[in-house]
Amino acid sequence: MTQRFVLALALAAAVPAMAQKASAPAAAPAASAAASAAPSSPAKKALVAKILQIQQPAVENMARQLAEQPAVMLMQQGAMAVQRLPADKREAVVKGMQADAKKYADEATPIVRDRAVKLAPSTIGVLLEQRFTEAELKQLVGILESPVNRKFQSLNGDMQRAIGEKLVAETKPLVAPKVQAMEQSVRKRFEAAAPAAAASAPKQ
Structure with a gap:
């Protein structure tokens, strides 16, 4: 889902730029620079907030994967170490490791997830405001909310x-x-x- 978000951002930025370049090649660089330096506005902030709301599941999923990485690495390392134990001890050790990993994930994931959601406006949100015009943000919202995009996302699994x-x-x-x-x-x-x-x- 995060990759699709990046792709959507790229598409939203590329389509207007290509159209502008086709109609006025010489003025495109200046127009692009002006757009990137355009000040924010209540309308842009509202659009960014809407995009962040749509993408919140993707942010939460990214945070979950990040939080679970230490547990995944530990289980991978432990799986190799367990092979050196006596056969009759392995199952108990593996179950204990799984319980430890689950306990860690249950405790750490909400912390990282909630922090990611809180950080999104001051990181992703700022980037969107700086790099996209109001028209591009409207187009991006349309892409993310389109029935075709939602259908595509539903097929991800x-x-x-x-x-x-x-x-x-x-x-x-x-x-x-x-x-x-x-x-x-x-x-x-x-x-x-x-x-x-x-x-x-x-x-x-």
């Missing part, structure tokens, strides 16, 4: 699942051996380092 299932099915035989080779290499590094660490540990 289906499209991701469709390509994801095919992608995994077709690349798994090629990628799986590489993943195994990487895991084995990392495991050997740990195994090689473990005896050295044990030997250098002070005896009590």
